[in-house]
Amino acid sequence: MEIRHLEYFMEVSRYKSFSKAAEVTHTSQPSISKAIKDLEIELGITLFYRSTKYVKLTDAGEAILEQAQQIVSSFRNINAQLEGLTKMQTGKIHIGLPPITAVTTFSHLLGAFKSEYPKIHIQLYEFGPKKIEASLQDGLLDIGIFTPEDSDHFEWIWFEQDPLSVIMHPTHRLAQCCNVDYEDFYGEQIILYNSDYKLHDIIIEGCRRAGVNPEIAFETSQRELMTQMVAANLGLALLPSKICKDLNPEVIVSRPFSDSQLCLQLALVWKKGRYLPHAAHELLTFLKNYLSDEIRTQA
Incomplete structure (x- = not known):
């Protein structure tokens, strides 16, 4: 079993589609199908019900998904720590944003950041706000965009009203x-x-x-x-x-x-106490400076 097999499994369960999982992971659909099949053989269970119309997790698949999320989250944190120590202005940030409320302000912020840090890769996931919040709690995202309220578990920077x-x-x-x-x-x-x-x-x-x-x-x-x-x-x-x-x-x-x-009130939100990769810290620092400069310009 390899970490990428679990990542492919998570993406198929996320999108309920082998083709969509292949698209977001930049992998061929046969490779995704083979990885899931190898995983099922190794575990000795069927992970998905498959039909021409839909893909759905089996009961065993639901149980495995929770464990897979924890394993992948831990693995990403290990990689993120190493990356933050050894690389500057490179890396990857996993950001969750809601499809309806992801408005122009964030696009401008992201464009300005990418101009400054072209080697940092931004992976965007379109979810509803409640799922973004849950994904942050589970360690599946580095940063989420929504309206935060729970200061015991999250920290945030407001950028939109x-x-x-x-x-x-x-x-x-x-x-x-x-x-x-x-x-x-x-x-x-x-x-x-x-x-x-x-x-x-x-x-x-x-x-x-x-x-x-x-x-x-x-x-x-x-x-x-x-x-x-x-x-x-x-x-x-x-x-x-x-x-x-x-x-x-x-x-x-x-x-x-x-x-x-x-x-609409939006903030960049991250889980309190969770290690953030160097790239995510760069984004948050950039955002704070960008918004401060914008406020001074408007004044």
């Missing part, structure tokens, strides 16, 4: 309004973040406080699907205002949301 706007089809009745409030959602179909996002719970709770029982048309973690459904006039959605500025006003319009407290 962006109010939410309501997006809608240009012919929608609320397009005539200057702003939108929870009460305006009465009788409307809402396209909402799925339950992996804390905003899902915050929006529903806000509606209920306003006496509105929200009619959820669809829940998703995919921003493109959300905007496509709004463009098809199938409902309303809430997105960060910076994203709304890039939407085509001929098919989607946005209006400010009255609840000023409802905003």
Whole structure:
């Protein structure tokens, strides 16, 4: 058994697809399939149910996954410690970011960092915020992007605060309004973040406080699907205002949301007490300096 076999196993279980696991690991699908088969033979168990439509962990596979995560996490920490001691301005950072809320600010930060440190490889994983938080706890990610609350287990640096706007089809009745409030959602179909996002719970709770029982048309973690459904006039959605500025006003319009407290707040988060590779420390130091310079420039 090799560590890469466990890594391939984790990626197949993560994406429920041999082809997707091959893509993210830059490996051929036959190599992934052979590695999983070798692992099953060595362990004497079947790890996945396989069909033409899906790949699913068996009960034994579920049990092995937890052990595999711990082994790979420990192995990565060993490599990270050696790498941090022996290499400068090189290495790899595993970062988890949510697909809907990964907005332009982080792209600019990452672009500036890569210009300064071209030899550092950034591996991005698109998960919902709750899964990112759990993956940080399990040591599967170095850094996560979400709205942190647990100061006992995490440390963080804030980098984004962006109010939410309501997006809608240009012919929608609320397009005539200057702003939108929870009460305006009465009788409307809402396209909402799925339950992996804390905003899902915050929006529903806000509606209920306003006496509105929200009619959820669809829940998703995919921003493109959300905007496509709004463009098809199938409902309303809430997105960060910076994203709304890039939407085509001929098919989607946005209006400010009255609840000023409802905003996207993002931080770069890491697990307290966990060893971070040298490359991750470089990113955090760069980010602190970058944001300080930006604040001074705005002042």
